[in-house]
Amino acid sequence: MMKLIQFPLCPFSRSIRMALTEQAIPFDLVDERPWEWRPTLLALNPAGELPVLQLDDRSVVCGVYAISEFLAEHGQNACADNRGVQLFPGSREQRAEVRRLVDWFHRKMDREVTRELLELKVQPRFGPDGKHSPHAQLLRAIASNLRYHLSYVGFLSYQRRWLAGDAFSFADLAAAAHVSCIDYLGEIAWDEHPRAREWYSRVKSRPALRLILADRIPGAPPPPHYADLDF
Amino acid sequence: MMKLIQFPLCPFSRSIRMALTEQAIPFDLVDERPWEWRPTLLALNPAGELPVLQLDDRSVVCGVYAISEFLAEHGQNACADNRGVQLFPGSREQRAEVRRLVDWFHRKMDREVTRELLELKVQPRFGPDGKHSPHAQLLRAIASNLRYHLSYVGFLSYQRRWLAGDAFSFADLAAAAHVSCIDYLGEIAWDEHPRAREWYSRVKSRPALRLILADRIPGAPPPPHYADLDF
Numbered sequence: 130m131m132k133l134i135q136f137p138l139c140p141f142s143r144s145i146r147m148a149l150t151e152q153a154i155p156f157d158l159v160d161e162r163p164w165e166w167r168p169t170l171l172a173l174n175p176a177g178e179l180p181v182l183q184l185d186d187r188s189v190v191c192g193v194y195a196i197s198e199f200l201a202e203h204g205q206n207a208c209a210d211n212r213g214v215q216l217f218p219g220s221r222e223q224r225a226e227v228r229r230l231v232d233w234f235h236r237k238m239d240r241e242v243t244r245e246l247l248e249l250k251v252q253p254r255f256g257p258d259g260k261h262s263p264h265a266q267l268l269r270a271i272a273s274n275l276r277y278h279l280s281y282v283g284f285l286s287y288q289r290r291w292l293a294g295d296a297f298s299f300a301d302l303a304a305a306a307h308v309s310c311i312d313y314l315g316e317i318a319w320d321e322h323p324r325a326r327e328w329y330s331r332v333k334s335r336p337a338l339r340l341i342l343a344d345r346i347p348g349a350p351p352p353p354h355y356a357d358l359d360f
Numbered sequence: 361m362m363k364l365i366q367f368p369l370c371p372f373s374r375s376i377r378m379a380l381t382e383q384a385i386p387f388d389l390v391d392e393r394p395w396e397w398r399p400t401l402l403a404l405n406p407a408g409e410l411p412v413l414q415l416d417d418r419s420v421v422c423g424v425y426a427i428s429e430f431l432a433e434h435g436q437n438a439c440a441d442n443r444g445v446q447l448f449p450g451s452r453e454q455r456a457e458v459r460r461l462v463d464w465f466h467r468k469m470d471r472e473v474t475r476e477l478l479e480l481k482v483q484p485r486f487g488p489d490g491k492h493s494p495h496a497q498l499l500r501a502i503a504s505n506l507r508y509h510l511s512y513v514g515f516l517s518y519q520r521r522w523l524a525g526d527a528f529s530f531a532d533l534a535a536a537a538h539v540s541c542i543d544y545l546g547e548i549a550w551d552e553h554p555r556a557r558e559w560y561s562r563v564k565s566r567p568a569l570r571l572i573l574a575d576r577i578p579g580a581p582p583p584p585h586y587a588d589l590d591f
Contacts, residue, residue: 176468195459202452221433228426237407
């Protein structure tokens with residue numbers, strides 16, 4: 130069986146975990162804390178980054194970009210049997226739009242919001258003293274970036290059925306990966322983002338996301354609404 | 361004719377410009393300075409990032425990830441006519457290795473070296489006063505990261521014919537895009553990296569790279585060895 134080496138609140142790991150579920154591919158989870166730079170992780174992926182997908186023959190595919198395209202090529206075959214969703218559906222132009230948005234969430238939103246929040250609020254919990262005192266000005270900047278990204282999600286989902294067009298795609302999974310991590314930390318004021326909430330409510334009802342939403346970080350519970358479909 | 365909206369020392373733009381040349385696709389260049397956030401660029405790409413490829417029907421493909429995969433799908437057809445190289449050649453596993461390395465250079469090396477150098481050394485030249493005084497400690501950290509990345513290029517090219525395997529691929533173009541930008545700034549001590557130099561010498565002899573190496577930034581000439589095949 131395939132193994133996904135991941136961290137539960139890593140947005141890249143989450144998106145691949147959901148993609149595997151959407152494609153009906155069975156896999157085992159192995160947890161890893163990438164900031165500890167363990168030699169076993171570096172031996173699998175010299176970049177020291179998550180996720181890493183270990184195949185049945187023990188060879189590995191490293192990083193969300195390579196893994197998502199690898200699974201998409203698998204999915205092209207799987208879809209012939211109606212076994213799973215296509216991660217990059219549609220015409221060549223439509224696939225380009227999916228990839229533009231995957232890049233938006235996995236690179237731009239990650240840099241401007243998610244990575245900063247995880248470094249400030251999650252990694253210190255695993256450190257020797259568990260202390261953290263994030264700077265108020267930095268938190269305000271992150272909150273402002275977050276409002277911008279949620280507005281963009283709302284804008285897209287108001288114009289289209291799913292974020293990249295009529296079809297559900299890896300762009301929805303990438304966005305949901307970031308939104309769900311940030312929501313776990315209680316950082317989203319959903320009342321301010323009714324359109325993004327409507328989209329997220331639809332994504333939350335998919336089996337792939339429900340599995341993710343059952344994860345808990347020891348000592349850091351999510352807010353009460355986190356796993357509710359009606360939030 | 362397609363239009364590539366780009367900045368001459370943007371590594372993402374360079375890699376796509378080379379990919380278009382390698383695929384024998386004719387295109388026009390339009391220069392843009394992404395840090396000026398001009399409304400015309402934002403209208404094409406709301407992320408405000410380069411490169412942007414405008415197609416014959418005036419629709420656009422945004423960002424190096426979407427464009428490279430878009431061209432690769434084009435290339436699969438083109439190769440049937442022997443008109444250009446495949447950007448992601450080989451088996452599904454080999455394509456995953458190309459993508460792992462593209463991600464390495466376009467995300468990891470960019471974050472750890474190229475983006476920092478360009479922000480410190482190039483953008484100030486276009487500013488109102490042209491002053492810049494980068495911090496010595498930061499420059500030492502970047503130089504250390506650069507040695508690490510060039511060692512990795514040397515390690516890969518010593519084990520394989522090209523960076524991702526036997527075949528030339530977009531991983532070579534992504535790496536060459538970063539190396540050529542950094543070399544333009546005179547930051548590479550080639551004597552310390554004979555294996556990376558051997559690889560770069562082979563890449564430099566390709567027509568795609570020779571076009572790139574003819575670019576000059578006004579008022580900021582590259583070092584004398586920059587465009588030489590024997591350096």
